[in-house]
Amino acid sequence: MHTPMKILLFSTVMFLSVALGLEAGEVVVTASADRNSAKVSDEIHLTIRIEGAQGSLQAPRLPGFDGFDTFYTGRSSQISFVNGRSSSSVEFSYVLVPQKPGRFTLKGIEVQVEGRAYTTGPINLEIVEDANQVSRTQTQTASYTSASTGSSQQTIQEPEPVFAPGDENIFVKATVDKTTIFPNEQVLLTYSLYTRYDTRYEGFEEEPGVSGFWIEEFPPEREVKRETVRVGGMRYVKAEIKKLALFPTTAADYTISPGKIKVSIRQEPRATSIFDEFFNDSFFTGGGFFARRENRLLEPPPIALKVVPFPSRGKPEDFKGTVGNFRMSASIDKATVKQDEPVTMTLVIEGEGNIETLHKPDIPELDEFKVYDADTASNLYKSGDVIAGKKTFEVVFIPVKAGNIRIPKLSFSYFNPRLETYQTLYTPEFVLNVTPSETKFKLPVALSEKDEFKKQIKVEGRDIHYIRERMPPRDINVFYRGAIQGILFANILLTLLLGVGLFRDHQERLYARDNALRRRRRAKAFAESRMRRLKSLMHSKDPEKSNRYFDEIGKILTQYLADKFGLSVHGMTEYDLERTLTDTFGSEDPLSKEILELHQICEESRFAKAQVSESLKQRAMKILRETIQRVEKTRR
Amino acid sequence: MKSCLNFKKVVLGGVVMMLVMQAGFVWAAEAMSSFDEANQSYRDGNYEEAARLYTRTLEENPDSGNLYYNLGNAYFRLNKLGLAILNYEKALHRSPRDADIRYNLNYARGLLEYKVEDKRNWYMKAVEAFLQYFRWEEVILGTLISYLLVVGSWVFVLFFANGLPWGWGRKALIVLFLISLIFLGAKNIERNMMRDAIVLEKNVSVHYGPSSADQVAFQMGEGLKVYVMDRREKWSRILLASGESGWVPSSQISEVVG
Incomplete structure (x- = not known):
């Protein structure tokens, strides 16, 4: 491989590696235990931490760890803004209860994040016998x-x-x-x-x-x-x-x-x-x-x-299926802010019931605020025979108007199965003193980096797209037809050319292998071409032209036979000719004799002083023609 | 006298040429005017008239994807989903990468009463989707160009650079040509053998044989896409993407190509 190609390949591989590395580096999944040694039936707290993931995540299911009972105890998520940069993380908590003593290595736990699988590192644990266990x-x-x-x-x-x-x-x-x-x-x-x-x-x-x-x-x-x-x-x-x-x-x-x-x-x-x-x-x-x-x-x-289904009577509009017995509290981190400065509201819902499926209270569309969800954290308590817990929501309110503006009461409804009634909890109404700011609203950099803070476009209705109001160009079909015909014609020409080229190439290869082949194949055509030129000399009375006639006939014959039999034209004697003809036709063949006769006529006529008769010229031409025909048949 | 005759011929020829050209312009202007008229009817909400005028314009300009698209829209507004889908399909054959046509076709399909579960293998679906992204003429042109490149490079080497070895460039051209040949064959099968058609009637009974006396296999509704596998007098054998097949009266379906 050429050096530039190597460099290109290397650069591509490096680029892909870096790109993939960067992408993979966005999400980090780790697992940790609060301690590495414990007694049988102690509790070991295992935490799986996922950093940099977008969107909601499901709690990973732990594989069966031999020698341990495992229990999921809750999750917590954090989004933090430090020096204008945001980071998010979610932690899933589990309790491991060792069942037997020994040294254990918990294999990596596979976690699915955004369709990709990540595996945590192994954890070594040493479990010892409990002295009081007996x-x-x-x-x-x-x-x-x-x-x-x-x-x-x-x-x-x-x-x-x-x-x-x-x-x-x-x-x-x-x-x-x-x-x-x-x-x-x-x-x-x-x-x-x-x-x-x-x-x-x-x-x-x-x-x-x-x-x-x-x-x-x-x-x-x-x-x-x-x-x-x-x-x-x-x-x-x-x-x-x-x-x-x-x-x-x-x-x-x-x-x-x-x-x-x-x-x-x-x-x-x-x-x-x-x-x-x-x-x-x-x-x-x-x-x-x-x-x-x-x-x-x-x-x-x-x-x-x-x-049984929930009773329809008295069902609040904001009821989303939460069942249990809860209490709610809310607070804001500051009451006086500048326009476009975020205020964080912390909502805590705590009580008995399925905490994991508990929803954040609905926040109505507020003209005075831009509203964004920040952190969510949940903790499960398993006390006695009841599942209870606490879920904390953090909501960022960014005031876009100045003055005394209010965050209205937010409601959270649930169904109390003991009382068999719906109950609604409210947050207090918060009044913010917002001082004006000259700058126009802009999503804070820390928030704009995260896609989850951007509002989704909502399609309000669907219909077909509108008609085309311009006459479609007819030229495109004319273009296709013209192009197809033109290229088809060019292809036919090229194919013929290719045929000619291939034939020529083949011939050249044959000639390259047999030097005499080209002379043999072209001998007749060459002779006939020269014979056509002799016609004007045949009827001439001029002795000089007659001499030229016989001279030319002699040359044609000699050239033809030399080409056909692979002989040298120069220095070809009557003896050479006689021997070749005898080898080809036999010594008794009349044509051999005629050819020799023609040779003699030519030799004699060239030096004759008297005028040569036209019948002799015709005789010479006839012998030449018959010789060529005969030799052609013989060679074939 | 002779030169006078020649002059007359030249003048006559010129007049004939001008008449022919003028006829062409008049035809184009008429086509434009009836297209604009159809658009105006559509804008006015007179969809029947718009459909009639689009159909008339199509008789003069049958290769226009945009005209079929507009006609499909007019039928859609008239709640004739079968005809709307048929014309969107025809438009798509002529302008296969037009996003508006695809959108409207999918939207109209979403409103159909019946749904056919596509049980074909994923690669069959992928091949069909790929083939449908190209016009028949484009595929032919592509094949011819790839042939031109292969033969042209060969001729060049034979006549001007004899003895040049077969490098990766010419091998790649041959591979390209073979691929384009396969593509052409597949497109030919898709276009001429798997002839797709649209059901035009509200309710169609599909029979096990080519007569009403044969038992009904299943029912289907307007707008569904079927493949015509065989034609008899007045009856067609159709195949659905779900694998179901049967015979329907030819008058109840319309082929997209042809």
Whole structure:
């Protein structure tokens, strides 16, 4: 490859690399943990931070980390303006609960941002055994406790259960705290394990089928609630192994399939509670050194849930489906500003309900302000059996007029399922003292850099585009026809030329391989051409012209035969001629003799003093013609 | 006397030439006037008259994409979606890269009662979309030019630079010519074999055979685009982009080309 080409290629590759690098550099995704070592069942807070992303982002789903339970706890987003430059970031928070000791490396977490996948770096964690763990139930293990030991735990009479097929010593019940709810209202799904075995909970073999619901998972209790209950005349140890908060998205009748739960048991129901002290130890939970353990799949029966629509009576216009019990507060960062100077309003909505789906209060079109959304942050609290949280919205108001102008009351409506009524909260009305400014409104540089602050063009209606009011040019069709015909004609000419050129090229190649071929092929044409010129000399009485006639005939014959037989013209003797003719026609052939005779006539006539008769000239010409014809036939 | 005769011939020829040219100008002026008249009728909201005048102008100037576009607009205003779409399609064949025609065609299609799900492979759709971006004449011209370049360069080398090796430039020209040949073939199939047509009737019953006695396969409505696969007397076999096919009376559809 030439050097300039190399340079060009290198420059292109470098340019593309830099361009791609810059583009990729706009979004940065990182993951971090608040600590790198913890005890089993401690909480490790994992944060995924996405910087520089545009638009809304969905919370990344964590892959299943072996040895950890994971829970999503909320998000927060920030947009900051420093020295006229803006930057945005979103943080997603998770809690990791280690389930076993060891050294772990959490692999990179894949995060989708604007259609591209980004992967975080790995995180190393060291989990150590908890010294006090033996007396706790962090691994969500339940164990049969014999009644004879006189357990101090509370004994409750339970309704008749649906037993696991084939074995009534162990079963799982999935229950909901209410069966008729409104859309987006929390319903608590609880999984309770009833067992008479030494049992270890292994997790879900099949995830619950809860399509149509927004799900929030509760972290496991540090102390699993464990009690002894009597069901159908038998004593069981009951333990709550999992809790999910479900939020239905639309009104409909649902059937929740609770999934399949995997447990491992020691085969024989235990008669004493002597191992209770140790059931959480992985060695002793195995049922003793020589005991055998067996895996069981437990499938609780499906649960019917009715989601009724919101009442239409009294529904506020700004109601957007938020359900729960909330309170709202609002504040502005300054009350006296110059025209075109941004004022930030902070709105905080806090309470029980699905915080993630909570919308910002509507802001009406305000002539006095340009309004832009800035930060949004949400935090989830999972206290007891309720999902609660706080969502903060920051809105930038830029006054475009001077004077005392007002930010009106903003309303936020939600449905309170306990009271079964709609409730509306209002922010206070803020009065701003805006001093005039000479400069015209201009979007602040910090805001104009972000596309999300620019207003979208709204199409208000659609129709067909208007007619053409000028006569279309006819020339274009004439042009096409003319161009096609012209180029077609040129192509035909060129094709013929190409044919000629190729034929000529082929001939040249043949001539290049055989030098005598060109002479052989052109001999006849050359001879005939010269013979035509002889006609004027044939009838002349002038002896000099007669001499020239025979001289020319001799030359034509010699030239022709020399060309045909590849001989040299110069110095060709009668002997050479005789030998060639004898080789070609044989010594007895009359033509050979005639040619020799013609040769003699020519030689003699050239030096004759007397006038040569015309019949002799014709005879010479005849012999010449016959010779050429005969040789042509012979050579073919 | 002889020179006098020649002079008369020259004068006569001149007069004939002037008459022919004047007739051409008169024709052009008439065409202009009927086009302007049609536009004025459209502006006045007299869409029936506008459609009639556009149709008359088209008889004199049948290759104008703009005229078909305006006629499509007039039919659209008359709520004749089938005829509007047919004329937009005809306009698109003549001016395939005209954004207004594409917009109006898509808009009119959006108002149709029926929708046909295009079940063809993505590459078939891509090829069709690509082919539809070029006029038939443009494809022919492109092929001829690429042939001219190949043969011209060859002739040049043979006659003026004999012995010049086949460099990447001439190889690229041959590849270009082969591509243009394939393109020409594909365009020919698209234009002459997959003849597209538009349904003009409000409701059309598609039969399993070319007669009303044959069982009805499905119903379709005005404005849908179909491909005509076969023609019999008064009946046409059509194919939809969804893969459904059947027979319809030829009078209920109109081919875009032809």
